[in-house]
Amino acid sequence: MHQIDPEMKACMDACHECHITCLHMAINHCLEAGGRHSEPQHIKLMLDCAQICSVAIDCIARKSERHANICRECADICRACAASCEGLDGMEDCVAACNRCAEECEKMAA
Structure with missing residues (x-):
């Protein structure tokens, strides 16, 4: 049976939680x-x-050769989303x- 690397699993779990x-x-x-x-720019960024x-x-x-690039972009968008949500009630x-x-x-992009 194939085991998922613990670092990969941690990243996937964090991505799943953020997605939901x-x-x-x-x-x-x-x-x-x-x-x-509900400003359009904020909603679009969250989506x-x-x-x-x-x-x-x-x-x-799937251990894509492009996963580091995708993870780098994901981190960038997540940081922007967090900044957009900061200061809004209940976020x-x-x-x-x-x-x-x-x-x-x-970590995955490094």
Whole structure:
């Protein structure tokens, strides 16, 4: 049986948590909260973050030769998403998930 490298697993887990958190928060919190929470640029960034996390998981799982590039981009988008969410009421979980994912993806990209 093939075992997933612990570092790869940690990154995939962080990406999964970030994907779910950003998607859930964008649709179930930000759109309902309105105001700055629902500005198009913020919502688009959150959805971009969720999507790149999903792509990163797939690339890591199949050991794509491009996974380092994808993880580098994922970390960059996660950092931007965390910055966009900081200071908005109720977004602490999203900020934490994005920062954790960025840290794990930076390790994978190195």
